[in-house]
Amino acid sequence: MSRYSQLDRPVQFMKGVGPKRADALARLGIGTARDLLYHVPRRYDDASTVHPIGSLQVGMDATAIGRVRSKGVIPTRTGLRIFQAVIQDESGMITVAWPGQQWLDRKIRDGDVLLVTGPVRFFHGRQLHPREFTVVSRGGHVAEKTGTIFVTYPASEDVPQWVLRTIFEKNLDALLGWADDDEYLSAEELHTYGLPGLSAAFTALHRPESLPDAESGRRRLAFDELLFLQLVQAQARYRQTELVPGITHRRTNELVRPLHDTLPFELTEAQTRVLREVYADLTSPHRMNRLIQGDVGSGKTIIALFAMLLALEGGHQAALMAPTEILAEQHARNLGALVEPLGLDIFLLTGSLGAAERRRALDDLASGAARLVVGTHALIQDTVRFHRLGLVVVDEQHRFGVRQRMALGEQGEEHPDVLIMSATPIPRSMAMALYGDLDLSVLDEMPPGRKEIRTALRAPSKREAVYRFVDGEMEQGRQAYVVYPLVAESEKVDLLAATAEFERLGTDVFPHRRLGLLHGQLSADEKDRVMRAFLAGEIDLLVATTVIEVGIDVPNATVMLVEHAERFGLSQLHQLRGRVGRGAAESHCILIADAGAEAFERLKILRDTSDGFDVARADLRIRGQGDLFGAQQHGRDPILRYADLLRDEDLLIRAQDVARALVQEDPELSAPEHARIRELVEARYRDRIEMYEVG
Numbered sequence: 001m002s003r004y005s006q007l008d009r010p011v012q013f014m015k016g017v018g019p020k021r022a023d024a025l026a027r028l029g030i031g032t033a034r035d036l037l038y039h040v041p042r043r044y045d046d047a048s049t050v051h052p053i054g055s056l057q058v059g060m061d062a063t064a065i066g067r068v069r070s071k072g073v074i075p076t077r078t079g080l081r082i083f084q085a086v087i088q089d090e091s092g093m094i095t096v097a098w099p100g101q102q103w104l105d106r107k108i109r110d111g112d113v114l115l116v117t118g119p120v121r122f123f124h125g126r127q128l129h130p131r132e133f134t135v136v137s138r139g140g141h142v143a144e145k146t147g148t149i150f151v152t153y154p155a156s157e158d159v160p161q162w163v164l165r166t167i168f169e170k171n172l173d174a175l176l177g178w179a180d181d182d183e184y185l186s187a188e189e190l191h192t193y194g195l196p197g198l199s200a201a202f203t204a205l206h207r208p209e210s211l212p213d214a215e216s217g218r219r220r221l222a223f224d225e226l227l228f229l230q231l232v233q234a235q236a237r238y239r240q241t242e243l244v245p246g247i248t249h250r251r252t253n254e255l256v257r258p259l260h261d262t263l264p265f266e267l268t269e270a271q272t273r274v275l276r277e278v279y280a281d282l283t284s285p286h287r288m289n290r291l292i293q294g295d296v297g298s299g300k301t302i303i304a305l306f307a308m309l310l311a312l313e314g315g316h317q318a319a320l321m322a323p324t325e326i327l328a329e330q331h332a333r334n335l336g337a338l339v340e341p342l343g344l345d346i347f348l349l350t351g352s353l354g355a356a357e358r359r360r361a362l363d364d365l366a367s368g369a370a371r372l373v374v375g376t377h378a379l380i381q382d383t384v385r386f387h388r389l390g391l392v393v394v395d396e397q398h399r400f401g402v403r404q405r406m407a408l409g410e411q412g413e414e415h416p417d418v419l420i421m422s423a424t425p426i427p428r429s430m431a432m433a434l435y436g437d438l439d440l441s442v443l444d445e446m447p448p449g450r451k452e453i454r455t456a457l458r459a460p461s462k463r464e465a466v467y468r469f470v471d472g473e474m475e476q477g478r479q480a481y482v483v484y485p486l487v488a489e490s491e492k493v494d495l496l497a498a499t500a501e502f503e504r505l506g507t508d509v510f511p512h513r514r515l516g517l518l519h520g521q522l523s524a525d526e527k528d529r530v531m532r533a534f535l536a537g538e539i540d541l542l543v544a545t546t547v548i549e550v551g552i553d554v555p556n557a558t559v560m561l562v563e564h565a566e567r568f569g570l571s572q573l574h575q576l577r578g579r580v581g582r583g584a585a586e587s588h589c590i591l592i593a594d595a596g597a598e599a600f601e602r603l604k605i606l607r608d609t610s611d612g613f614d615v616a617r618a619d620l621r622i623r624g625q626g627d628l629f630g631a632q633q634h635g636r637d638p639i640l641r642y643a644d645l646l647r648d649e650d651l652l653i654r655a656q657d658v659a660r661a662l663v664q665e666d667p668e669l670s671a672p673e674h675a676r677i678r679e680l681v682e683a684r685y686r687d688r689i690e691m692y693e694v695g
């Protein structure tokens with residue numbers, strides 16, 4: 001039952017907002033009073049960072065606020081036109097200059113109050129050269145300074161800063177009075193979580209007394225959105241794991257023990273820990289839906305195998321699903337070698353089996369003669385029937401959408417446990433935000449004795465020397481990759497670029513080597529053929545666009561050369577680097593970059609760090625979470641507006657706990673006391689909810 005709140009009223013009926021401004025506000029995503037309340041400042045300047053104009057000195061980097069006393073465009077002898085404004089506060093006046101921006105004369109008016117940030121230089125006296133400025137007040141509506149903290153709202157061309165500030169000036173008291181209509185936490189809960197109530201939080205955000213005050217308000221909104229997101233995911237998790245009966249696997253150790261005894265190595269501590277988590281899921285009546293995250297080479301496959309053997313012990317079949325045929329074959333080969341001493345076989349089911357073979361494979365799956373199965377998407381086709389499928393392992397989860405994950409559960413009478421392996425390390429908080437419907441296990445330790453891959457950074461001018469080095473490796477019988485980024489908006493143009501380079505390298509640089517070309521426009525069959533030739537050693541140098549990211553172990557490949565490395569994300573480069581170093585020989589990753597200082601600093605992280613999780617954290621810090629959510633983002637509304645995955649991990653952990661407990665107690669949030677929170681979740685994450693619904 002939804003109760004009406006003043007916050008639901010259209011923003012058009014707020015003071016100082018008519019139909020025209022309402023349209024402009026709508027383009028900023030503000031349609032209701034609630035949207036306005038949630039439109040919180042993006043920047044805070046406190047008294048210690050806003051300098052009295054009288055105190056500004058040449059050489060300072062300053063933020064100042066002052067009223068425009070005079071302004072105009074000044075021509076110079078060189079023909080450059082400079083827009084200048086003299087601004088004043090109680091302490092003095094200063095000239096603010098914008099060389100070459102004479103058009104500002106139409107934007108800035110006499111009497112406007114400006115907030116400016118930039119260096120103070122000497123030029124006929126003191127001048128401030130703004131990097132950033134906002135018109136914070138026009139027409140004298142707003143005081144120059146409210147309290148000790150100065151707020152700046154996200155504004156637009158249509159709704160400039162001063163308009164927003166005017167609107168807030170007129171409506172904030174009313175908005176804050178309604179803020180508690182949205183409150184869904186009890187005083188007790190607020191106390192436990194150490195968070196302010198909504199009206200206190202919004203007061204702190206819109207009219208902070210101090211920067212920590214504003215931060216406490218932000219944390220409240222961050223908690224709310226993290227909780228709502230986790231609720232959507234906890235509901236999906238509930239439907240996948242609790243609503244359907246799980247399998248209680250019976251562990252006899254008949255197979256698990258012999259595998260332990262025949263392994264030529266000890267499991268790492270991380271592997272042992274993750275295995276314990278997986279066993280606990282398998283032997284519990286709940287259905288498992290677990291993601292294992294670990295860098296390339298961290299030893300995920302062996303964990304998958306132990307899990308599969310445990311499923312077999314209790315009389316079930318187990319299947320491993322890979323994104324490509326070559327990867328499926330690679331898994332079948334590796335796992336086959338490990339289970340042979342146990343007297344077991346691996347059955348392979350891919351799309352390219354002949355009709356007779358396929359018939360036989362399907363019969364074996366249906367009769368249960370095939371106990372350990374490895375395959376591609378072919379495994380989830382309608383015609384495939386299992387005798388008693390008890391566990392599905394999915395390799396490289398990012399290739400499979402949520403729906404496909406769910407489709408795995410639709411096999412047979414029982415609902416098999418699901419284990420997903422991802423070789424894309426991401427920070428834990430990021431994984432929780434993206435995959436909150438899954439349980440997470442992290443393999444954060446590499447098996448001992450792995451050779452480090454040497455990573456080098458080279459300027460384009462050193463390309464010839466790099467080519468000689470690569471040729472030297474090939475001379476010793478080794479193989480190499482050259483990878484090009486997507487360089488243009490159009491795939492056609494990229495293809496041309498990669499193709500042209502392929503021709504050039506083949507004719508001018510490495511005429512005596514065998515080259516192959518791999519790119520996204522090839523059909524799956526063609527890609528497969530090229531990769532097989534490379535794997536078989538029939539190609540020395542593979543020229544590729546980024547399609548090789550998820551890939552194949554080619555132990556003889558020792559060089560990964562990346563062109564225009566500055567255009568890749570760090571995590572992506574780390575993935576590429578993981579393609580080499582799979583054999584005994586020393587391997588190299590060479591990044592050629594048109595590096596300005598900034599790009600160079602960024603790439604140095606990769607040179608100095610081999611841990612994929614560290615790389616991912618650096619990537620998150622540098623690129624920001626919005627970019628990393630990437631394709632997960634729906635439309636313009638970011639998945640997280642207030643929460644910061646680097647700062648708010650504690651909130652996220654709490655939000656997940658609270659969300660899961662709440663869903664356990666009231667899965668559909670249908671109890672009257674949860675009506676408010678259900679509405680808020682639906683309003684905030686409607687598109688996410690749809691994403692988790694099976695079609």
Ligand code: ADP
Pocket residue numbers: 265266267268271294295296297298299300301302423447448
């Ligand atoms: P991932 O699938 O995580 O990329 P793999 O499971 O393919 O990694 O393991 C990489 C290599 O390391 C394999 O050759 C595997 O046999 C080996 N390996 C796995 N665990 C250990 C360990 N604890 N000690 C030594 N080698 C290991």
Ligand code: MG
Pocket residue numbers: 297300301
């Ligand atoms: Mg693997």
